[in-house]
Amino acid sequence: MSAWVQTPVIPGATIGILGSGQLGRMLALAAARLGLKAHIYAPDPGPGFDVAARHTLGAYEDEAALAAFAESVAVVTYEFENVPAQSAAVLAARRAVLPPPPALAATQDRLVEKEFLRGLGIPTAPFLPVDDAGALARAVAQLGRPSILKTRCFGYDGKGQAMVREGADLAAVYRSIGGHPAILEGVVPFAREVSVIAARGLDGSFAAWDVCENEHENHILSLTRAPARIRPETAAAAVAMTQKIMDALAYVGVIAVEMFVVEETEPGVDKEILVVNEIAPRVHNSGHWTIDAAVTSQFEQHVRAICGWPLGSTRRYGEVEMRNLIGEEANRWRDILGDSGAALHLYGKHEARPGRKMGHVTRIVGR
Numbered sequence: 001m002s003a004w005v006q007t008p009v010i011p012g013a014t015i016g017i018l019g020s021g022q023l024g025r026m027l028a029l030a031a032a033r034l035g036l037k038a039h040i041y042a043p044d045p046g047p048g049f050d051v052a053a054r055h056t057l058g059a060y061e062d063e064a065a066l067a068a069f070a071e072s073v074a075v076v077t078y079e080f081e082n083v084p085a086q087s088a089a090v091l092a093a094r095r096a097v098l099p100p101p102p103a104l105a106a107t108q109d110r111l112v113e114k115e116f117l118r119g120l121g122i123p124t125a126p127f128l129p130v131d132d133a134g135a136l137a138r139a140v141a142q143l144g145r146p147s148i149l150k151t152r153c154f155g156y157d158g159k160g161q162a163m164v165r166e167g168a169d170l171a172a173v174y175r176s177i178g179g180h181p182a183i184l185e186g187v188v189p190f191a192r193e194v195s196v197i198a199a200r201g202l203d204g205s206f207a208a209w210d211v212c213e214n215e216h217e218n219h220i221l222s223l224t225r226a227p228a229r230i231r232p233e234t235a236a237a238a239v240a241m242t243q244k245i246m247d248a249l250a251y252v253g254v255i256a257v258e259m260f261v262v263e264e265t266e267p268g269v270d271k272e273i274l275v276v277n278e279i280a281p282r283v284h285n286s287g288h289w290t291i292d293a294a295v296t297s298q299f300e301q302h303v304r305a306i307c308g309w310p311l312g313s314t315r316r317y318g319e320v321e322m323r324n325l326i327g328e329e330a331n332r333w334r335d336i337l338g339d340s341g342a343a344l345h346l347y348g349k350h351e352a353r354p355g356r357k358m359g360h361v362t363r364i365v366g367r
């Protein structure tokens with residue numbers, strides 16, 4: 001943290017962002033609103049480059065380019081969790097990297113992440129490590145079918161996952177995820193999926209938005225609703241779990257914790273149980289509604305936190321719905337503009353490939 005103390009970040013400074021996707025773009029826009037500049041470093045050009053004061057096209061293995069990038073900024077952050085540990089180390093030797101690199105280490109690998117959560121006493125789906133087809137057979141014997149095989153690293157939007165169904169050939173299932181180190185998870189019979197978006201400041205201060213409820217189509221987030229339709233005590237427990245995770249990681253910045261809500265309604269029992277699915281050590285798609293429908297957006301909050309500035313209010317303006325515009329859905333932009341209640345965000349991506357997140361729309365649907 002010493003690099004941080006030597007260079008307090010004040011308006012006019014430049015923040016460094018690894019990654020040029022829409023999250024990097026919205027971080028750069030939020031930084032600009034606060035009088036900061038953004039320098040984006042990424043191995044591929046993306047929509048972030050269009051709005052950043054400066055960008056560097058470079059590989060994450062290019063240590064000289066990473067070092068020059070670090071020297072040019074006041075603090076380094078990232079828009080995704082797959083930053084290689086060695087790249088984070090090169091950067092952290094020169095500037096504060098926030099959220100801190102141990103948060104990357106704890107969340108890049110599903111096995112490490114689940115063991116970390118278990119160590120904190122936070123419920124997860126039952127899981128076992130799977131390193132070859134034989135281990136898969138033993139894990140399936142223990143966890144049963146259906147169960148879900150997930151690669152330990154580099155999975156997102158359902159990629160690197162396969163369902164182990166009744167009668168499935170286990171060797172073929174293992175091959176279908178590329179034969180990479182994996183975990184097998186038991187299927188959680190959830191009623192809803194929710195996420196907590198929260199921030200922790202450099203001084204340990206904490207702020208969470210209301211819990212969000214998420215619906216997916218083809219493994220991709222399609223709709224977020226805030227607040228989630230869960231009981232107040234369940235929401236409070238979800239936020240408390242998130243704060244516990246952030247404190248354990250000495251976290252600084254915005255985090256997203258995705259959870260399943262299981263309803264237990266046997267005779268004499270009526271409760272909602274939370275099971276953590278995964279942690280994203282960054283701003284998150286289910287927090288996009290905060291741009292238009294909360295006092296402080298997740299992007300502004302992240303910038304405030306990594307600069308060591310006070311966190312803003314997370315107060316919500318009403319009942320909110322955020323819909324992603326996936327692939328060709330973004331072609332409806334003109335109709336959406338005609339809807340006076342809709343706040344449209346387009347990411348400036350050139351090609352509307354199927355499954356690609358092209359933009360989103362936020363609406364306040366109730367007060």
Ligand code: AMP
Pocket residue numbers: 125148155156157158159185186187188189190193216219258277278
């Ligand atoms: P993930 O990539 O881990 O976020 O998983 C993508 C989606 O698959 C989740 O949002 C859930 O809808 C579903 N899913 C993942 N893991 C489980 C599980 N253990 N039980 C039930 N559904 C799951």
